[in-house]
Amino acid sequence: MATRADVAKLAGVSESTVSYVLSGKRPIGDATRRRVLDAIDQVGYKSNYAATALAGGKPRMVTMMISNLFSTPSSRIVGALVDGIVDGVRDSGFHSVIWPVTEDDDSDVDLLIKSNFSGGVILMNVKENDQRVHRLHQEKIPFVVLGRTDVGFSYNYVDRDFDEVYRIALSHLKDQGHTSIGVMFTDNPVRDSLKKIAAQLKVNLVRINTQDTFEGGAQIAKDFRKSFPHVTAIVSLLDAAAIGFTNAAEGYGLAIPRDVSIIAVNMLENQAENSIPPITTVAFNAYELAKSCGSMMVEIIESDKGKKLHKTQLWVGDLIDRGSTAQYSGRKRS
Amino acid sequence: MATRADVAKLAGVSESTVSYVLSGKRPIGDATRRRVLDAIDQVGYKSNYAATALAGGKPRMVTMMISNLFSTPSSRIVGALVDGIVDGVRDSGFHSVIWPVTEDDDSDVDLLIKSNFSGGVILMNVKENDQRVHRLHQEKIPFVVLGRTDVGFSYNYVDRDFDEVYRIALSHLKDQGHTSIGVMFTDNPVRDSLKKIAAQLKVNLVRINTQDTFEGGAQIAKDFRKSFPHVTAIVSLLDAAAIGFTNAAEGYGLAIPRDVSIIAVNMLENQAENSIPPITTVAFNAYELAKSCGSMMVEIIESDKGKKLHKTQLWVGDLIDRGSTAQYSGRKRS
DNA sequence: CTGTTAGCGCTTTCAG
C-alpha cells in the first residue's frame, strides 16, 4: 500500500509536489514531473479515496442516485441508462457507484454530502420539486438530472429531443415502405410538430391511445391486428408501454426484437417475398444518451469546482438501426 | 455539519468517549452514555464516512460488486437480488452501494480495498477461480458470494437449495390439482432426488429440454400447447429460460403473471368453472434470499473484524404464492 | 517552480 510519501521519497521531492503533479493545480518542472510519474508506477501508487474525501479534495467518483432501481416496469430503460453512464464515466477516468436511495428518506443523501463522498451526482427518477435537487444545489455539489422537473432554479439536465426522435423514426419507417404508422399516446394531444413531420413525410399517422404502463402496452399488442388492420409499423416514446408491447407482441405473431426503449418497430411478419425489410428496429438509444451524460457529468466536476452551475442543454437524438440482431438489453455495442 | 468534537463539548466529555459510546468497544457509564446520546441528536451529529474509513474504522457500508448489471437476460433476477440486499442491509443499519465492475479489470477492486471503502462486500456473477475472491480473502475483507465457485479455500456463500425448491414447488402444484408437471432442463440428467420427490408426491414429471436463454424459454412457450398438451403446470429453475417463457407466454394464451425467477407456474386458462385455481404462481423468492444475505453480510462485518472467516451455509428455500396480483418485478412485499 | 505545515474527523493506543 504505497502512499504519496513513498513516492516523494523515491522521487526525491516533497509530498506536496507529488500531489500537485497529480492534480495539475500548479506548474511543475518537466524533470520533476517525470521523476514523480516514474516513482508512482514504480511503487504502484494508487490514491486513497477516503483521504482525498476527508481532506476536502474532489473524489474522482460519480454517484448515481436511483430509487426503485429494479422495481418498475421501466427498469430495463433505467438499466440501459445506468450501463451507459458507467461506461461514459469510466472512459473519463472516473469511478462510478450506484447509490440506491429510498424516496422517503434523505439520510442517504446526507451521508453522501457530509462525507464529501462524491465528486458529482447523477440523479434519476426525479420527482416534482425533489428534495435531493435542492440539497445538492445548496451544497454546491455538481450534479445533473436525467429528465426535467421544475424546482425554481436552473440546473444541469439531460433529456431526449422528442421531435427529433419522431422525425428520424418516421422517416426511417417511411424509407422502408410504411405509409400507415401507429403512434402511442396517453391522453395528451398530438403535438403540432409531430403532425408537421408526418405531413412532410407524407405518412399517415394513426393515433393509438394507451396508458404508459406495461399492461397498457401489452393490451395494445393483443388487440392490434383487429384494432389497427392497416397499420404496419408503430412508434412509441412511452417507455413502459413500449416494453409491454414488445414483450407481449411476440406471442401475437408480431415478430419484434426485444430492445430497450423501442420507439419504432416494423411489424411485418418475416415473409421473404415482401419488399419491405422484415423485423427491423429503430431504437432510441438510451445507452448512448446516458453515456454522453456520464462524460458530461465528469466535465462538470472538473470545470465547475462547485462554484457556478450553468444550464446545459444536451439534446440527444441518436438513433440506431440494429437490424435483426437486436439484443435483449441495451448492451454496449462494439 | 456537527462533528464528534461538538458532541463532546456539549456533553462535557472527551472526544474519544463519544467514539466509544458509538462503537461500544469500551464500557461506558450509564449517565455518560445518556448525555452523549442526547448531545448527538441535539446537534444532529452524523458520522463522517471518509474519516472513519481513513482512520481504519469499519465503515457501515456494504458493497455489492456486480458485473454486467443490466446487460444479461437474467438481469431481472439479479435485480431482485440487489433489491433484496439493499433492503436487508438497510434494515441492519448499514448503507449499501453497487459497485459496477468490468470483468477484465481489477483496478475497481483495488480502489475499494486500498481506501478501506467498504465494511464488507457481496459478490455476484462470480466466475471460476474469480480473482476478486482471492483479493478480498487475502485482504481479510469480509465478503459473501451469491452462488458458489471453487477457489481452493472456504468462504461464505449463499445459494439456493434446489431440492427443497423443487419439493415445495411440486407439492404446491400437486395441492392445486396438477398431476402432469413440466420441468425445464438443459442437457443435464434429472437428479435422483427430484425423481424421488415426484414419486413421493405421485405427480407425473415431464421433461422439457431447453437452453437456459431468453430465446430458449420463449420457444418453449410458443410450441407449448402442441408439444405438451397434457402438461398443466411448469417448473423451471433456469432463470433466463423462465423469464423468456413467461414473457412470451402471455401472447400464446397462457395467462401468466410476470415475475422474477418464476419457478413454477400454473398455466391453466382463466375459466371460472375450473376446479383448479387459475393464474397462480409459485415463485422462488429471489428477493427474500437476497435480503437474508444482506443481513448475513452485516453480521459477518460486525462479528468477524476480518480476522477469521468461517464457512457458512445458508439454504434458502423460501417460496411464496403471489396469487394473481403478482407484480412485474420482484418488489418488496409489505 | 518547490517545500513546510496545519488541518479534515475519526480510531486507537497509552495513561490515568
Next chain:
DNA sequence: CTGAAAGCGCTAACAG
C-alpha cells in the same frame, strides 16, 4: 470507567 494524543493519507494555504 474516562481523557490525551498520535496518527490514517491527502489538500491547500503559507512561505520561500
